Amino acid sequence: xxxxxxxxxxxxxxxxxxxxxxxxxxxxxxxxxxxxxxxxxxxxxxxxxxxxxxxxxxxxxxxxxxxxxxxxxxxxxxxxxxxxxxxxxxxxxxxxxxxxxxxxxxxxxxxxxxxxxxxxxxxxxxxxxxxxxxxxxxxxxxxxxxxxxxxxxxxxxxxxxxxxxxxxxxxxxxxxxxxxxxxxxxxxxxxxxxxxxxxxxxxxxxxxxxxxxxxxxxxxxxxxxxxxxxxxxxxxxxxxxxxxxxxxxxxxxxxxxxxxxxxxxxxxxxxxxxxxxxxxxxxxxxxxxxxxxxxxxxxxxxxxxxxxxxxxxxxxxxxxxxxxxxxxxxxxxxxxxxxxxxxxxxxxxxxxxxxxxxxxxxxxxxxxxxxxxxxxxxxxxxxxxxxxxxxxxxxxxxxxxxxxxxxxxxxxxxxxxxxxxxxxxxxxxxxxxxxxxxxxxxxxxxxxxxxxxxxxxxxxxxxxxxxxxxxxxxxxxxxxxxxxxxxxxxxxxxxxxxxxxxxxxxxxxxxxxxxxxxxxxxxxxxxxxxxxxxxxxxxxxxxxxxxxx
Numbered sequence: 001x002x003x004x005x006x007x008x009x010x011x012x013x014x015x016x017x018x019x020x021x022x023x024x025x026x027x028x029x030x031x032x033x034x035x036x037x038x039x040x041x042x043x044x045x046x047x048x049x050x051x052x053x054x055x056x057x058x059x060x061x062x063x064x065x066x067x068x069x070x071x072x073x074x075x076x077x078x079x080x081x082x083x084x085x086x087x088x089x090x091x092x093x094x095x096x097x098x099x100x101x102x103x104x105x106x107x108x109x110x111x112x113x114x115x116x117x118x119x120x121x122x123x124x125x126x127x128x129x130x131x132x133x134x135x136x137x138x139x140x141x142x143x144x145x146x147x148x149x150x151x152x153x154x155x156x157x158x159x160x161x162x163x164x165x166x167x168x169x170x171x172x173x174x175x176x177x178x179x180x181x182x183x184x185x186x187x188x189x190x191x192x193x194x195x196x197x198x199x200x201x202x203x204x205x206x207x208x209x210x211x212x213x214x215x216x217x218x219x220x221x222x223x224x225x226x227x228x229x230x231x232x233x234x235x236x237x238x239x240x241x242x243x244x245x246x247x248x249x250x251x252x253x254x255x256x257x258x259x260x261x262x263x264x265x266x267x268x269x270x271x272x273x274x275x276x277x278x279x280x281x282x283x284x285x286x287x288x289x290x291x292x293x294x295x296x297x298x299x300x301x302x303x304x305x306x307x308x309x310x311x312x313x314x315x316x317x318x319x320x321x322x323x324x325x326x327x328x329x330x331x332x333x334x335x336x337x338x339x340x341x342x343x344x345x346x347x348x349x350x351x352x353x354x355x356x357x358x359x360x361x362x363x364x365x366x367x368x369x370x371x372x373x374x375x376x377x378x379x380x381x382x383x384x385x386x387x388x389x390x391x392x393x394x395x396x397x398x399x400x401x402x403x404x405x406x407x408x409x410x411x412x413x414x415x416x417x418x419x420x421x422x423x424x425x426x427x428x429x430x431x432x433x434x435x436x437x438x439x440x441x442x443x444x445x446x447x448x449x450x451x452x453x454x455x456x457x458x459x460x461x462x463x464x465x466x467x468x469x470x471x472x473x474x475x476x477x478x479x480x481x482x483x484x485x486x487x488x489x490x491x492x493x494x495x496x497x498x499x500x501x502x503x504x505x506x507x508x509x510x511x512x513x514x515x516x517x518x519x520x521x522x523x524x525x526x527x528x529x530x531x532x533x534x535x536x537x538x539x540x541x542x543x544x545x546x547x548x549x
Contacts, residue, residue: 018275020135025142029116033146036476040108041150043483044179045157047491048098052165055093068093080223080329086249091167095175095247102182102242103215104486105154109147109183110190110207116143118194118203121279122389140274144191144267151183171248178242181259185238186211188266195273198282200385205314212318214239219325238262300400304408307386308379312416315375319368319420323427326364327446330357330432358515361428361449366507368424369453370486372417376461377478379412383541384468384475393546402542410465410534417457425450445514452513455526456506460485462533469537472547 030037059065069088082099085092117140155176162172186207193206214237221234222243234240238259245255277283297306383406386392395405429446433439464478488497488505502508506529509522 018135018137018271019141021138022135022141022145025138026145029142029146033112036480037112037146037150039480040483041154041157043487044101044105044108044154045161047101047487048094048158048175048179049161049165050491051094051097052090052162052167055097056090059090059093062088065089065093080219080325083218083222083243086246089248091162091171091175091248094162094167095171095178095249098175098179099243100490102179102239103211105151105179105183106186106211106214106239107208109151109187110193110211111204112147112150113143113187113190114194114200114203114207116146117191118197119200122198122200122385124389137271137274140191140194140270144187144270147187148184148263151180151187154183155180168248170251174245174251174253175247177256178245178247181242181245181256182239184263185259185266188263188270191270192266192273195270195277196282196284201311201382202282205311209314209318212321216321216325218243223329300395300405300408301411302408303395304412308382308409308412308416311378312412312419315416315420316423319371319424320427322368322371323424323429323450324431326361326368326424327428327431327433328435330360330428330435358445359512361432361446361514362512362516365425365428365446365449365453365513366489366510368421368450369457369507369510370482370489372420372424372453373457373460373485374482375420376413376417376457377464377482379409379416380461380464380468381475381478382409382412383465384472387472387547396546403538406538406541413461413465414458417454417461418451421450421453421457422447449513452511452518452523453507455523455530456485456510459506459526459530459533462530462537465537466533466540467537469540469542469544472544 059068066088069085069092078096082096085096120139155173158176158179159169159172162175163169189210190203190207193203193210194200196206197203217233217237218239221231221237221240223230234244241255241258244252246252273283297303383392386409392405396402425447426443428450429443430439432446433442436442460478460481463481464475467475467477485505485507488502489507492502492505506526509526511517511519511523
């Protein structure tokens with residue numbers, strides 16, 4: 001800029017503050033997410049509401065609920081996964097059974113914020129909006145307002161729904177705010193991570209790592225029950241704060257002040273970081289690579305490895321930690337159900353075998369498979385990210401063919417889940433084997449249960465590939481498939497869904513190992529469907545025009 005023009009503000013930008021245009025961008029996000037936003041809010045709201053009727057029918061008497069509280073309230077498995085119970089009434093049971101839901105809400109909220117901030121910036125749309133009368137912080141503010149507003153709507157729906165079913169109003173309000181608190185905190189966390197790096201993938205990875213760390217700290221604090229030596233760790237995790245709000249158990253309203261203070265601090269930090277950096281850049285500069293790339297990075301496979309390997313390492317570390325946790329608490333399952341035949345029947349039905357520990361591993365490895373399917377979708381949709389950012393077009397203008405370029409990324413979709421499930425199965429098997437004193441027997445059994453999830457995981461990844469090739473504008477539907485499978489797998493039985501609805505999830509058809517005999521036919525059907533979807537997606541991509549957005 002010349003000296004004569006330095007410091008001159010264009011007329012259209014005169015009087016523009018950092019938040020100018022926020023309202024318009026809020027309306028734009030609501031318009032773009034008019035289907036997705038209500039879908040996930042209603043989906044999350046339905047789960048706890050469905051628990052009420054199912055739990056009331058399973059534990060109709062006060063004595064039944066007291067017995068449930070005595071078995072699960074002191075059991076390390078439920079304490080680690082869902083958190084403590086603070087009462088013996090129906091509301092307290094609902095609050096504990098929904099203890100994992102804030103993690104799901106936090107994940108959805110973080111991904112939503114990153115989608116409307118760093119992803120928009122990476123695609124170049126943020127720069128176009130910035131050329132209009134829109135303040136520098138308007139995009140971040142709009143994403144946070146919409147996401148946190150959705151969480152508050154969710155809290156209102158839960159409060160009204162639970163109160164309408166006869167639960168105490170104060171406890172229902174506390175429960176709704178507990179669910180919303182996790183979403184608001186990790187929406188703000190994502191606001192910060194979106195400023196740190198110049199890539200949406202790194203922002204998502206950092207936010208998910210923060211969520212995983214918070215959940216791990218919360219598990220460590222609660223696994224030993226009330227009064228254990230590590231219970232103070234719960235105050236270091238925002239997910240622990242939500243539990244300590246004590247919905248239906250003598251509410252501690254002041255814990256919401258901790259949530260509000262953390263959210264305010266994170267939002268302020270995100271705004272300050274956004275103001276300091278250039279559009280398209282991150283606060284943390286990218287590390288410069290060597291001037292000459294090694295031979296292993298040449299070609300589309302090497303490029304895919306360069307783009308996806310770091311993410312794979314992070315996922316593998318998470319799967320290892322998850323496997324250790326699941327394996328370490330497996331021994332407590334028998335203690336939990338030995339005095340409750342009804343609960344034993346539920347676990348047996350979930351696992352498909354009368355051996356309770358086998359049923360437990362069949363159930364939790366299904367959850368691990370769901371997480372692996374999320375990884376498979378993320379790797380397959382990297383193709384869409386590269387295409388939308390117009391980085392694929394220069395590559396495809398060379399001698400590199402479309403299928404060869406796509407196959408580099410799809411190798412991660414195919415083999416990445418194999419590595420992830422192997423790590424989780426080995427970690428869980430070793431942890432449980434050391435606990436029982438027979439790792440030679442337990443490791444192969446638990447590893448087999450983990451690897452049995454592969455056909456379902458590949459099918460979900462194939463859905464993402466089919467959408468990429470045939471309808472690139474609808475690739476978000478792949479995440480809807482993951483969410484649908486999670487809903488059916490985690491809550492289908494508790495919600496009393498019909499068998500045809502349960503059969504919609506590929507994870508319903510996976511052999512329930514260990515314990516049950518391996519059934520080959522459903523596995524072959526899942527593999528055949530996955531292959532057909534993948535072939536359709538690749539054929540569609542080979543024929544269609546490249547998309548620019």
